[in-house]
Amino acid sequence: MPKLPATRILCLAALLATALHAQTHRVAAPENVTRSVGVYEWTGDLAKPTAARLVPVSLFIEGTYQNGGTYYARPIPLALLNGNIYSLEKAGVPEGMVTLDYARHLQATASDDSAEPHPTDANTTGFGWFGYGTFAALPAPRKVSALHASSNLATIVSSKDDSSKDTDRPTFTNKKTDDTKTSASNKSSQPSASVTPVASDDDPDRPHLSKPPSATPSTPAGTPDPASTPPATQTPAESTDSRTTTTAKDPQDDNDRPTLRHRDPKQAAADRKERSQSSVTGVPGSLNDDPDRPNMRRGRSEGIGGAPAPQLTGLPPALHQIVAVSDPTNRETHPFSRDWATPTERAEVLAKLEVIARQQITLYARNNGAEAPTSKPVPRPVSKPSRRPAPAARGLVEPHPPFVSTAPLASEQLTPYTLSYGGLPTFVYTASNPPPAGSLTVPERYVTLVVQQLPSGELQLAFASVTDAAHLDRTPWFRLVDAVDPNAEHRASLLFELRGHSSRQFALYRVLSAKAEQQFTTEAIQ
DSSP: OOOOOHHHHHHHHHHHHHHHHHHHOOOOOOOOOEEEEEEEEEEEOSSSEEEEEEEEEEEEETTEEEETTTTTOSSSOGGGOTTOEEEEEETTEEEEEEEEEEEEEEEOOTTOTTOOOEEOOTTOOSSEEEEEEEEEOOOOOOOOOOOOOOSSOOOOOOTTOGGGOOTTOOOOOOHHHHHHHHHHHHHHHOSSSOOOOOOGGGOTTSOOOOOOGGGSOOOOTTSOOTTTSOOOOOOTTTOSOTTOSSOOOOGGGOTTSOOOOOOOHHHHHHHHHHHHHHSOOOOTTOGGGOTTOOOOSOSOOTTOOSOOOOBOOSOOTTOEEEEEEEOSSOOOOOOOBOOOSSTTHHHHHHHHHHHHHHHHHHHHHHHTTOOOOOEEEOOOOOOOOOSSOOTTTTTOOOOOOOEEEOOOOEEEEEEEEEOSTTOOEEEEEEEEEOOOTTOSSSOOEEEEEEEEEOTTSOEEEEEEEEEETTOTTTSOEEEEEEEEOSSSSSOOEEEEEEEOSSOEEEEEEEEETTEEEEEEEOOOBO
16 A cells, blocks of 8 residues: 655645534524614603603514514514513613503594594504503612722831730731740749640630530539439529529520411401402413513513503604613613714714705706706806817817705704714714795705715715605605614614605614615504
């Protein structure tokens, strides 16, 4: 058999080691994430709202997104079960807690032209499911007293100084050696006197174990044995053994002894009756008693009290919105808000986005055959005369001067985010373009922009949406709710409300590399 070269032997050994390593390598199982995202809407104060409701948006379960308003509705959706706790978050930072008390499926009847929602059964469709609960503020952080410099400085004194010796200071010494030295010292100083060493048992603070009367030393000679002497008639006070200083403790008198409380049958019956009245027992065979049904975070958050807020109906003008997240696992807080780098950064970014917004509004008006906003030509700088021929002489057509729209912008909002660790700065801009005064043909327009700032400092447009009040049924109005982490991967998505004339939806958008991609969209509600 021919011998293999040394290089082949080394290669075979390396391949064999790699195969063995691959067989013994263990791959961790992926985390099973169940996370519900909703929008909490209220009017008035957040702590004491005049009316409130929770709108379910998405449910991330088993690696996919499901509609939070319809998933596992047997008969109540999983995201709206009674007792679910939602954390109200602003850019990833908790602002409060809401515990759901009940849920309603609202719809409008066919004969009711007012379209006022009312509760119905789960088999109908219409306005959708909403949750109602009680708000609780976060517990106040524990106050820590500030540290102050001490007015009395510590002094370090050498232990060799006899005046500074502390007699109560604990020392670690060899007991046998110290006793030997003490005996030798006493014998040398007083040879004619007998020296009795101090016993260690003479310490007054030393704990002692007292012996019972049966364990006492034997009786000295000449003394009658109490065991052989018949007891005389004595009072209970005189029957105490005079040879012992302690009396045997009755175990019944031990205060720390555990005891079993014998309850009164009437009191026990009253307690059972009270528990039966305070709890809610489901109907046998209910669809909610499924043992395989997944559960969200259940219970009641600390500090909650009182009754839930009244039901919120319709879309009132003073409507507030905040992201609500329910997760069975307590996860580390990840803020997604971004601070402005310089005092002038916000003004600089806002000026650039206003230019982009006006261009988008002008382009929208031209594409839809509407009256374009007023515009004016940009003044061109005066150039010095040159010997180059005129454009006409070269056979070129001089382009039209560029125009910049002067459309007025109102209700401007600019929100900065950092959607992931080390990600690009992301800015969301929303504004409206009110119609000219006295105009009846030009509707109000709405613009939404999402841009990311490149490392070079330039702004790159990732998403743009423009619509008007007359075409909301065709192109909804993108209204920013906030940034939220919908699947617990420490990367936020932008949650928008897509509002139309008579209905609305909620959508999640992921922004990567200056490009916005739609992740999930709910069904049309209300």
